[in-house]
Amino acid sequence: MRVNRQAVLGFLRLSPATRMLVLAAVVGLLGGFGALGFKKLILLLQGLFWATKDMTPETLYAVVWQRRLLMPVVGGLIVGPLIYFLAREARGPGVPEVMIAVITRNGIIRPIVVLVKAVASALCIASGGSVGREGPIVQIGAAIASTVGQTLRLGPVMLKTLVGCGAAAGIAATFNAPIAGTLFALELIVADFGLTSFTPILVSAVAATAVTRHYHGNITEFVLPVFSMKSHWEFGLYLALGIIAGGMAFVFSRSIYVARDLFDRSRIPAWVRPAGGGLLVGAMALAYPHVMGVGYDTMRVLLEGQLALGVMAALIVLKIVATSATVGSGGSGGVFAPSLFIGAMTGGAFGTIAHRWFPEVTASPAAYALVGMAAVNGACTQAPLSAIIVLFEMTGGYGIILPLMFAVVMATFVARKLCPESIYTEDLVRRGIEAHQGEDLNILRTISVRDVLRHDEAAIPQSAPFESLVRLALETRCNVIFTVDDGGRYTGAIAQQDIKYILNQPHEVILAHDITDCMAELAPVAL
Known part of the structure; x- marks a missing residue:
């Protein structure tokens, strides 16, 4: 115990910047282990739901159709009550909840969110819900960081930065991508590229990535050959792809909230709705089980050139509908992987x-698939x-960085023209929270008049004699004394300077309300 006490005292004697770096490293390690544990939980639950941890389309095709139809429903029946009765913040992607906590609550997130979000999202994904794991991992990492900060009673600025560290750790550990995790937190969570935020967030992302690489090595999500542009004429094609991707991102983002509105207007109890979304996903999975789960296995099949054009076209529509049904109904899971x-x-x-059409001047379709992944994701x-950076670190390839940047910027431009809000800020x-108007305005919107109402102001009956008013003015430090009637209702206000004015003027003032009447008569003269 003595050693622990000395260690705590030593930690407290560190400078604020040093303490922040130490805490960032701790949060990064916790976030890295949290991400690994969350993935393990998904695999465990997949084994329970499907009797296999393999969620490839071929494996799911082999499952009897009744199971494909009903497993997402079963998952929804468990997830719905879990979220509704324990932590409603665990509904949906998770990233907007973290942003709201940073903007309006100075980074305060309830500790129970860690457990509920992990279990609910793992159940939703493992049972076949069409959502991703990145959003939940961001919220889990942020909730862990917030819990650490609240335990140590950090101030608002440090707590918000630490929440950003948790979010960065989640993305970094998920994709084995420290730079992407850092930029994600800086762009979306803390919205601050200053050195005081950048340094601890980078440290946290590196620590989380170190955990991932210790257990899984320096691997990327997709192992691909090196791609490169075949001709400069392809810039025109990548321009067109960027425009299409921007439109597709707009459709996907809008469909999420259209589905949510439809479910919210229904008479189905909120805790049952995820089962309804699961039924829709299960019905689509009878013909196309590709829409279930995170979808990385299907993306690998595509990048290997083994997916037909007709299947790709169908999956665009079906994935949008499936993810909208899962998230809109109140399921728990992210939209990051579905956008990819x-x-x-x-x-x-x-x-x-x-x-x-142009085989001599175009690269492999897989190269366009990679660029499309980043373009739709960036636009969303x-x-x-x-x-x-996420796509660059996920693939480890630099050959298509120029068309990648070109298409992503164009897609984001188109999406912003169609709707100024992202899939998260919507x-x-x-x-009622304006993500682009500054945090002061959003904090004010969360404060009611009751919260700032003062009960220590001086008041006096309007029939009180002038001498009592003067005595109260000398005793109180209030700049204004309020007059009330016999029922205690407000009738007027007398400022200290009003009393001084009356004392220096030859007015016949007998009662308190005479001053309010007198000042009302003199107001035009004073102006």
């Missing part, structure tokens, strides 16, 4: 057509820099 999936199918279909989140706007 939709982008991959869009780019793959576009690249296949372009390669058929309206964080183009993060999207570019949720904030619907709750």
Whole structure:
């Protein structure tokens, strides 16, 4: 115990910047282990739901159709009550909830969110819900960081930065991508590229990545050959792909909230709705089980050139509907991976057509699929820099960085023209929170008049004699004394300078309300 006490005292004697770096490293390690544990939990639950941890389309095709139809429903029946009765913040992607906590609550997130979000999202994904794991991992990492900060009673600025560290750790550990995790947190969570935020967030992302690489090595999500542009004429094609990707991102983002509105207007109890969304996903999975789960296995099949054009086109539409049904009904899971999936199918279909028409000047359709992934993702989140770096670190390829940047920027431009809000900030706007107007305005909107109402102001009956008013003015430090009637209702206000004015003027003042009447008569003269 003595050693622990000395260690705590030593930690407290550190400078604020040093303490922040130490805490960032701790949060990064916790976030890294949290991400690994969350992935393990998904695999465990997949084994329970499907009797296999393999969620490839071929494996799911082999499952009897009744199971494909009903497993998402079963998952929804468990997830709905879990979220509704324990932590409603665990509904949906998770990233908007972290942004709201940073903007309106100085980074305070309830500790129970860690457990509920992990279990609910793992159940939703493992049972076949069409959502991703990145959003939940961001919220889990941020909740862990917030819990640490609240335990140590950090101030608002440090706590918000620490929450950003947790979010960065989640993305970094998920994709084995420290730079992408850092930029994601800076662009979307803390919205601050200053050195005081950048340094601890980078440290946290590196620590989380170190955990991932210790257990899984320096691997990327997709192992691919090196791609490169075949001709400069392809810039025109990538321009067209960027425009299409921006439109597709707009459709996907809008569909999420259209589905949520439809479910919210229904008479189905909120805790049952995720089962309804699961039923829709299960019905689509009878013909296309590709829409279930995160979707990375299907993306690998596409990047290996083994997916037909017709299947890609169908999966664009079906994935949008499936993810909208899962998230809109109140399921728990992210939209990051679905946006990559939709982008991959869009780019793959576009690249296949372009390669058929111009085989001499176009690269493999897989190259267009990769660019499409980043373009739709960047347009959805309206964080183009993060999207570019995520794809670069996920694939480890530098050959298509120029068309990648070109298409992502164009897609983001188109998406912003169609709608100024991202797939995350739209949720904030619907709750009356302006993500682009500064945190002071949003904090004021969360404060009611009751919260700032003072009960220590001086008041006096309007029939009180002038001498009592003067005595009260000398005793109190209040600048204003309020007059009330016999029922205690407000009738007027007398400022200290009003009393001084009356004392220096030859007015016949007998009662308190005479001053309010007198000042009302003199107001035009004073002006």
